Amino acid sequence: MRQSDNRDQDGPDGSGFEGIKNRLGIFIDPLSHDKGLTRARTREAFWRIRLLMAVFGFVLLGWIVIDVYTLPPETAALLAIGRLAAGGALIALALYAPRPRKANQIWINGGLLIATVSAFYAYAVMILASQPAGAIPEMIIVAYTLIPLVMIAALAMFPLTVLEVAVGAILPFGLMLVTAVTLPGGESWIAAIGLGDRVLFMLALLSVVMLSAGSQIQFMNRVVYELEHDALTGCLTRRAGETRLAEEIRGRETSVVILFLDLDKFSEVNNNFGHECGDEILCNTAAQLMHNLRGTDSVVRWGGEEFLIILPGAGRSGVISVLNRLAYQNGLGLRPDGGQITASVGVAVYPDEALDWRELVKIADQRMYRAKQAGGNAVFPSLNDPDVIIPPTGHQVESLSACVQLENKAAV
Structure with missing residues (x-):
């Protein structure tokens, strides 16, 4: 942590050009964060990741009922196997994930969450794409098509930098492109949205997520600074x-x-x-x-x-x-x-x-x-x-x- 005299005398970011540079650094690069902010982000992200793991896990398991009533029995059975594996893994991670001491452990937990959901999604798309035309209800195709959007939107729950959001969105973004080709959507409203429009929409969503996640970091940085620094001298409390x-x-x-x-x-x-x-x-x-x-x-x-x-x-x-x-x-x-x-x-x-x-x-x-x-x-x-x-x-x-x-x- 660089305990700059500008930062300590003028607030968490400093003033003038140095202040703008510090704010941009905090917004973009996680390695520019001081130890107090990193500690607070790690602690907060840990609980939110566990919550999201549990939510995704139970949704994956609960959706088995919908598959049984809307899909052919063989297809529903195959999807149930994937749902049991992915949902069970997420719930186990939510229950037994160790409390992280370093920021890179949070990145690993977040990566496991994205990778598990993405693996199930790829498995499900492969199964649905192999079915005869008209065998899968359009409502189900639309629901699966929207999953990458949900994954990217979920990143807004976390205090992440621009770089972290961009890395976290790579896999969902790629899955969206694959889905646009393998699950065209039949006669549903989503079929009318071309690949280029889908990419633009995903980029717009990604921008909103970056702003939301980045604003959380800026707010957290201000709170952490005020909690950890002496109001008179700017030293650590x-x-x-x-x-x-x-x-x-x-x-x-x-x-x-x-x-x-x-x-x-x-x-x-x-x-x-x-x-x-x-x-x-x-x-x-x-x-x-x-x-x-x-x-x-x-x-x-x-x-x-x-x-x-x-x-x-x-x-x-x-x-x-x-x-x-x-x-x-x-x-x-x-x-x-x-x-x-x-x-x-x-x-x-x-x-x-x-x-x-x-x-x-x-x-x-x-x-x-x-x-x-x-x-x-x-x-x-x-x-x-x-x-x-x-x-x-x-x-x-x-x-x-x-x-x-x-x-x-x-x-x-």
């Missing part, structure tokens, strides 16, 4: 940060480093200059943090003036690089009296020091307090020696850059 950290360390073989950061003497700013000034400092600090991190990193407003920085895959050099950027690119900002805003930082590393995200945060929190007790403006532990606080107890420095200088000297 604590709850969203906990989820993000749990996701980052789940099954990861490489390290995840977290920095627990607490602004020093922040209460003095609120008391001496007012809470509005304090809010402005929090916003500026959050912007500095997000601006100086990688696209894969995350900044969480843990509470008050506390921030949690998540650095997936970072090592010692990565942490020093982050501290360097924060120290030498305007630091964390300035206080109203012109003084440098400083912070106490606790560092913890997964999986070296903890395998559970709660324990990892607890370690980083405790180390942050030890840095605070050392006088603030400190990083604990030293990236070289876990028993050393930078700066050492009783030694004051003027800014975070001094911490980095001491750390870089220790590394030489």
Whole structure:
């Protein structure tokens, strides 16, 4: 997830040209979605796919009765075999499909739904097309002809991108073309619709489905952003940060480093200059943090003036690089009296020091307090020696850059 400062300060999509580009990306490409939106889409699509599987399954089974009363016995029996197989498979999938953890599992479940219905449809068309002229009621031919339309229209139930809708419609679209040739429709009204008109109608329907599905994504993106981001700073909320950290360390073989950061003497700013000034400092600090991190990193407003920085895959050099950027690119900002805003930082590393995200945060929190007790403006532990606080107890420095200088000297 790219935690862009434009996006975080101006809303879920950013502003200006960047905002238009982000909105188009969300509307078209699923790979452009951040982790929060992907998680929400996966959760919502899972239940809707199960519901649609159950509906299609029971309709396929229930239609056996109609086939028995409207078709020759041999034809009805053959169709019943296909209906029992496809309907039973869909109901089984609806009941026992595992809860997905990744978006690609939803694509697999959706693909199974489309493929199962399409396989039965192709089987049924093959059987109906082999019957003598006039043996199949026109009402049945019309009903089967409309099934590809129903399959494409069903895609509008899901928060899908343009690309996903297009891929999902390929099979139904192809089946429609096959049906136009193998089941011409006899004397029914549908027979009067030529192949070209059917294609145009399907394309028009596909456009409507894309707009419907895409609007769901845009709405979901806005809701997810407001739920997961702090209204003041644009950082992730604590709850969203906990989820993000749990996701980052789940099954990861490489390290995840977290920095627990607490602004020093922040209460003095609120008391001496007012809470509005304090809010402005929090916003500026959050912007500095997000601006100086990688696209894969995350900044969480843990509470008050506390921030949690998540650095997936970072090592010692990565942490020093982050501290360097924060120290030498305007630091964390300035206080109203012109003084440098400083912070106490606790560092913890997964999986070296903890395998559970709660324990990892607890370690980083405790180390942050030890840095605070050392006088603030400190990083604990030293990236070289876990028993050393930078700066050492009783030694004051003027800014975070001094911490980095001491750390870089220790590394030489």
